[in-house]
Amino acid sequence: MKFWKELVKGLWKENPIFRLVLGMCPALAVTTSVENSLGMGLAATFVLICSNAVTSLLRNLIPAKVRIPCFIVVIATFVTIVDMLMDGFAHELHKSLGIFIPLIVVNCIILGRAEAFASRHPLWLSIADGIGMGAGFTLGLVVLGATRELLGAGSITIWGHLKWTLVGYEPMILMILAPGGFIALGCLLGGMNHLQARAAKRRGTIFSPPAHLDCRSCTMCTFGK
Amino acid sequence: MGATIATFRSPGGIHPAYHKDLAAEQAIREMPLPSALIVSMSQHLGKPAIPTVKKGDSVLRGQVIGSPAGFISAAVHAPTSGTVKLVAATPTASGPRADAITIDPDGEDTWIDGITPCPDWRQLEKADIVNRIAAGGISGMGGAGFPTHVKVSPPPETLIDTLILNGAECEPYLTADYRLMLEHAAQIWEGALIIARALDAHTIRVAIEDNKPAAIAAMQAAIPAEAGDAAVVALKTEYPQGAEKQQIFAVTGRTVPAGGLPLSVGVVVENVGTTLAVWDAVVNGRPLTERVTTVTGGSIVQPANVRARLGTTYADLVAFCGGTTGPVAKIISGGPMMGFAQADTSVATTKTTSGLLLLGPDAVHAYESQPCVSCGRCVGVCPMNLMPNELSQFLEAEDYEAAEAYNVMDCMECGCCAFECPAHRPLVQHMRRGKAQVMLNRRKQ
C-alpha cells in the first residue's frame, strides 16, 4: 500500500539523519540527552506533518517562482505555534532547547520535504511522508542522544522518572560536549554503512553508499581510490 | 690565477655515496672495434636525424649517415668503415624507438676523404667555427645532448660574456670527464678558447667539484696564456652541482629565470667532453665518432673509462671490461641519479652515454610507495625549491592543474627528493608523468 510505503521509508531507507544526512544542526546540538532529543524530534515532527499537509493542499495555488517564500511562511507559522505551545506546557524543555526550536524554520528536512514531496503529492501521502520522516528524524535524534547521554553522563534520565544508570562507569564528559556529537554521529554513520555493506554482501549485491557517505568522495586519504 | 672556492648557495642538494674510486684511477682505454655497431639516429635532443644510407651501402669513417632533421638536430656520422647491415627502428636507452643503422665494420677503419685539419682556427670567422661544429655533429655529451652548434650561435642581440666548462661530474660513479681533464687538459682549454671566440665571451670558468683535486690542478696548470680572464672554480662537492642553472649560480651568482635559458643571463655552459669534441672537430676536422664512457658498478669485473665508437653495444662494453661478477639486478645507462635503467645490454652507446652502470641485487633500491609522512626532506633538498611532497600527492590524484600551479614544469628530475624520501615514494616518476601530461594538456588548448 502506497500510504504505508511513504510512512515507513523515513524510518530506515531514507532516514533523514543516517541516510540523507539532513538536519545536522539540531542533530549535533541538542542530542546531549534523550529528553532533549525526544522533545526536538517531536516538535519537528509536528511541524513537518502540518507543513506537509498545508503545502500539499496549497500546491496548485502556489506560483512556482515564489514557492520557497510560501513554504517558509507556512513552516514559520507552525514553528511559532510549537514554540509558544512548548513555552506554555513544557517550559523546562523549551528552555533547554533554546534557540533550536525557532531554528526549525530553516531545518532542511522540513523545507526539503515540502519542496521535494508535499508540493507534488496529494494530502494523504504528504501526511504519511511527514509522519514517517518525522518519526525517522526523532528516531535518529534519540539514538544519538541515548548514545551520548549514556557515555557522557553514565545514565539516561527521562522527565526525572525513568532512569537507567551504567553501574561502575566513569562518565566521559567529552561525549556530551560538541566534539562528542561529531564523534558519535560519525561512528554511527560508519556503523550503518558497515552493516549495510555486510547485508548487501550476504544478498550478493554491491552496496554503494550515497555519495556524501562514500570513501571515494573524500580527498583526505587514498584509501578506496 | 688561483682556484676559487664557490660555496653552493642555491637551495637544496644531497650527498650521495660517490663510489668514484672504482674507476677514477683507471686511465682511458681504447676499445677495439666490436663486431657490429648500432648507430642510433636519436643521439641528441630534438628531432632524430634522417638516415641517408640504406642496407648494403658501404660507408667510411666520418661519412654522414644521418642528416639533421631541422635546426635543433645534429648530423650522425659513421663511426668506422664497413657495410650497412640494417636500417630499422630500435629501442633507445631512454625508451622510445628510433631509427638505427647497423654497421658491419670491415676492420680497415678508413677515414673518409676531405678531413681538413685547421690548426690556425684563430683565423676562422665565427660562422666558420659554428659550421665546423655543426659539420662535426656535436651535441652535449653530459647527458641532455643539446646540439652544440645551436648553443654557440645565440641570437645576435644576446650578449654572452661568460663560458663555463662543466667538469663538476656530480653524478656518483662516473669518472669519464675527470679522466678527460687529467689526460687532455690542454686540448680542452683550446676547445674552450674556440667556443669563447665563437661566442665573443671574454670570461672562461672551469667548474670542478672539490673532491677532484687532481683535475683542478691539471686544469689549473694548463690555463693557456692567451686565455685572458680564465680560472678554475672549485665547487663544494654536492649533488647536483653539475646542473646548469645551479652551476651558473654557484660560479657567477646569476640566477637563470624559471623556465628561461642560460643565454638570458649571458652565460653558456659546455661539458668538458663536448669541449674536447669541439676541439677535435675544429682543429682536426674530425666529426664526433667516439666518446669516453665510464663502465663501472659493483658487478663489473674491471671498472674502466673506455673510449669506444658510438654505436658500441652495452654487451660489448661489458665484455671489454671483463664481464660481470655474480647476478646483475640493474643496468643503468648514465649515472645512478638521472640515468635510465635498461632491461638488457642490447642497447648501444650514443653521444650522451656518459656511463654504464651494472649493479648487483644488494645495491638496488626498491620503491615501495608508502603514504607521504610530510617529513619535508624533499622540500629541503629540492634545488629548484619545489614541494615534491605536495606535487606527488596532486599527481597521484591526477590533479594536473594543481601540479602546474605548484611549478611541476620547473622540475629537472635530478632525483634529490626521491633519494631522501623515507617513504620510498617514486617522486621523480610522478613528476615525469605530470610534466608529460601538463605538456599534453597545454598542446590541447
Place this chain on the structure above:
Amino acid sequence: MSDLTIVSSSPHAHSGTSVQRIMLDVIVAMLPALAAAIYFFGWDAVRLVSACVLACVAAEAVARKWMGRDLGVYDLSAVITGMLLAFNLPPSLPTWMAVVGSVFAIVIAKQLFGGIGYNPFNPALAGRVMLLISFPVFMTSWSQWVIPAPIGIDAVTTATPLGLVKTAVLSGGALPFTFNSSTALQLFLGNQNGCIGEVSAAALLLGGLYLLWRRCISWHIPGAYLGTVAIFSGILWLLNPEQNLSPLFHVLAGGLMLGALFMATDMVTSPVTKRGMLVFGAGCGVLTMLIRKWGGYPEGVSFAIILMNAITPLINRATRPRVFGGVKSGKKTS
C-alpha cells in the same frame, strides 16, 4: 624474485632512510625520559607506558584489519603514539582510562583519517586532550608522588608547579614559591610533580639532542617554540615580576620540553618548509603562554600544538618556497 633485471625511474640511488628507521630513532630518543619516568614514578610509569603501547599497537592492528588495509604496525608509529600518550598522563590515572585514550588516539584520530601520513592532528595529543576533557578530575590529580621533594618546592607534592601558580593567580594571591637557582635545578632534573614523561627536562633534552644529531628533527620548531615562550614570559616577567615567574621557570616547567621536542616536531602534523616550521613553533609558543597566563587550564602545551596542527596545511601553503629563478610573490612563472 625472478631473474629479470629491475627497471625503475631514476634515481637509482637512495639515502637508505626509511619511515621505520626514523620511528625507531624517535623511540630511542624517548628512552632517557622513560628512564626518568620510571625513576620518579616507579611502577605507575611502567604500568601506564606498557598499557598505552600495547593498546595502541593492538588498536592499530585491529583497526587496519577491520578496515581491510594491510597490517601497518611495522612502521612503529603506534609504539611512539603509545609512549607519547603515556608520557602525557598523570601517574595515578587508572589503566583502563589510558587504554581508552590509546584506542581513541589510534582509531579516531589516526586510522579514521586514513592512517599514517593522513592524520591532521597528533594522535597522542588528541588522545590526551580527549582524556583531559572527558575525565578532568583524574587527569589533574597528582596524589601519587613517591619521591619527596627535597629542597625548595615543598608544596609541589600535591600539585604541579604550574597548577600552583594558576591557583595563586586565580585567587589573586602572591606567587606560591620563590624561584631561584636551586629550584630551577630541581625542575631541570625532574624533581617536580607532573605527567610521567614531562618532569625531567634534562632527560628530554638528551633525547632531543639525539634526534637533532640523527637529523630526525630540525632545530626550527623546538627553537621557535622555546624561544617564543621564553620571550613572551620574559616580557611578562619584566613588566611585573611580582605576579609572573621568570622565563626559565616557564621553559622548564610543565610539558613544554616534551611538547617542543617530541610532539610539535611530529612529521605528519607539522609544516614541511623551514619558514613554516618557525611560524608553527612561534604559534605554539604564543598559544601556550596565552593559556598558561590567561586560560582556564594551568598548562596549554597540548591545546597549543593541537590548534597549530589544524592550521598546518595553511602554513604550508603560505610558506611555499619561491621556485629557483622564479619571480617574487605568487605570480605565475612561465
Place this chain on the structure above:
Amino acid sequence: MTPILATSLTIGGAGLACSGLLALAARFLSVEEDPRVEEVTNILPGANCGGCGFAGCANYAEAIIVDNAAINLCAPGGADVLKSLADMLGQTAQAAEHKVAIVLCNGDTANAPRKFEYNGVADCHAAHAIGGGDKLCSYGCLGYASCARVCPVGAIEMTGGIAKVHPDLCISCTACVKACPRQLIKMVPSARTIHVLCSSKDKGPAVKKACKVGCIGCTLCTKQVDDEQIKMEGFLAVVDYAKPLDSDAPIEKCPTHCIVRT
C-alpha cells in the same frame, strides 16, 4: 486585541513589502533560459560520463537545444532516453548502433612474458614511459589498470594481469579508450562477438617470442571469410566490424588462438 492587531499588521506589512521586492526581482532580474534545457537535463541519465563528447549531461542538454546537437549521442541512456528525447523534441529517433569497449589483447601473465621487473608507480602511462613498459610485447596490455580506474561504472576487471571489459556493464562512454596509453581499447558494436584479441604490429617471429596468443600474421583467418570481414593490416589481422561475421571457421583455424568469440 492590540497584540493580535500589531502582529497581523507587522506580518502583513512585511509580506506586502517583500512581495513587492519579489515582483521587482521577477521583472528585472529574471534570466531568460529555455525551459527545455532543464527538461532535457532531467531526461538524461546524469552520469556525467562525457561519452557524448560534452563535458557533462547539462552541457549536452544545452547543446541539444541551442546548437541542435544530435539526440542519439547518449550511450548510457540507451533506447529509453532516446525515445523520451525524441518525443519531447518532436524528432524521429534514429538509434546509434550500440557499442561496447573491448581490450584487444589476450596476453595475460601466463601467455605473455615480461622483459624486466618494473618497480614504480602502478599506472599504465607511467609504466609505458619507462623502458617502453615491462611486457616483452610492446603492444600488449600492461595491466596497471589505468582504464579500470577511469571507468565510471566499474565495468573493467583486471584478470591475469590484463584488463577485461564486461560488455553488459559497459555504458559506451569511451573513457577507457582515452585512458589507454597503448590504444588497445576499441569501441565495437555489441552485437559482434568475434574478435582478434591482439594489437601487435610486429612480424610473426617477434610476436611468437613475445606472446603465446598473439597474431603472427599468418593470414589463415582471412581465407576463412568470404567478404574480407577479417583483413590484414601489415602483420596484424583486423576484424572489419562494418561487415557481419558469424562463423567459427577463423576461430578454429587460428594457430595461436588469438581469435575468440566473447
